[in-house]
Amino acid sequence: KHAIHVRGLEHVYGTGKKKFTAVDHISFSVEESRFYTLLGPSGCGKSTTLHCIAGLERPTSGEIELGDTVVVSSRRFVPTHRRDIGMVFQDYAVWPHMTVFENVAFPLRVSRHKVRDVKERVMRILETVGMAHLSQRRPSELSGGQQQRVSLARALVREPSVLLLDEPLSNLDATLREQMRAELRQIQRRLKVTTIFVTHDQYEALAMSNRIAVMRNGTIVQEGTPREIYREP
Ligand code: ADP
Numbered sequence: 444k445h446a447i448h449v450r451g452l453e454h455v456y457g458t459g460k461k462k463f464t465a466v467d468h469i470s471f472s473v474e475e476s477r478f479y480t481l482l483g484p485s486g487c488g489k490s491t492t493l494h495c496i497a498g499l500e501r502p503t504s505g506e507i508e509l510g511d512t513v514v515v516s517s518r519r520f521v522p523t524h525r526r527d528i529g530m531v532f533q534d535y536a537v538w539p540h541m542t543v544f545e546n547v548a549f550p551l552r553v554s555r556h557k558v559r560d561v562k563e564r565v566m567r568i569l570e571t572v573g574m575a576h577l578s579q580r581r582p583s584e585l586s587g588g589q590q591q592r593v594s595l596a597r598a599l600v601r602e603p604s605v606l607l608l609d610e611p612l613s614n615l616d617a618t619l620r621e622q623m624r625a626e627l628r629q630i631q632r633r634l635k636v637t638t639i640f641v642t643h644d645q646y647e648a649l650a651m652s653n654r655i656a657v658m659r660n661g662t663i664v665q666e667g668t669p670r671e672i673y674r675e676p
């Protein structure tokens with residue numbers, strides 16, 4: 444499992460008079476198997492940072508390293524599908540026309556795994572997220588929390604070294620959110636997948652993280668363990 448290094452990351456949207464610097468030369472590192480959180484108000488540049496790490500945005504400048512691989516530098520840009528990552532977004536994009544099984548199997552079909560191998564790996568990860576008994580259901584027959592577990596299983600089925608989570612709990616009600624927070628953290632620990640989590644919720648960040656980077660206006664204004672962040676707000 445791999446560490447993550449982000450160095451001098453800058454992302455500017457638009458051109459000319461409409462130029463806007465969403466991420467302004469930020470740097471941070473995440474140790475392998477750790478749970479790292481980007482915390483800050485809406486619009487501070489959290490999602491843009493995550494999208495750059497995922498390869499969904501091409502940074503204006505800076506370097507990103509996932510494990511031993513430089514995925515972004517002035518000379519290099521590795522596309523999303525060649526990065527060793529899994530992603531979950533706020534509006535769990537599970538496909539309504541596919542069963543739970545087929546949703547989770549999809550990334551393996553794309554990378555042409557053998558049928559028997561697909562079955563075993565899909566059922567194993569569905570077991571991990573507690574959804575094996577619902578593998579033949581369709582998303583419309585599932586609760587929000589269950590759909591989010593399917594998203595998580597789909598993100599993890601290729602056993603990525605890095606998991607990127609963009610406000611994955613924010614559409615859930617308070618009770619479910621609390622429960623999913625604990626579950627997500629248990630799964631992350633068990634699989635030892637290096638994780639970057641994006642949230643605007645300070646309580647969530649303090650409760651879940653090994654380390655937190657607090658962002659404001661495209662910069663990191665504070666970085667440390669939850670204890671350190673809590674001490675000096
Ligand atoms: P867990 O919560 O999974 O049990 P531990 O409590 O064993 O994790 O260890 C987490 C420790 O890792 C924290 O003290 C945290 O500060 C430390 N750590 C040091 N550097 C980093 C980093 N770059 N990213 C994540 N965690 C880090």
Ligand code: ADP
Pocket residue numbers: 456457463465483484485486487488489490491492
């Ligand atoms: P956060 O995730 O912290 O809410 P974002 O990274 O989504 O912040 O956005 C950072 C800033 O960049 C915001 O001011 C937002 O309006 C702007 N922004 C985001 N996406 C685009 C885009 N595609 N074009 C122009 N501006 C954008």
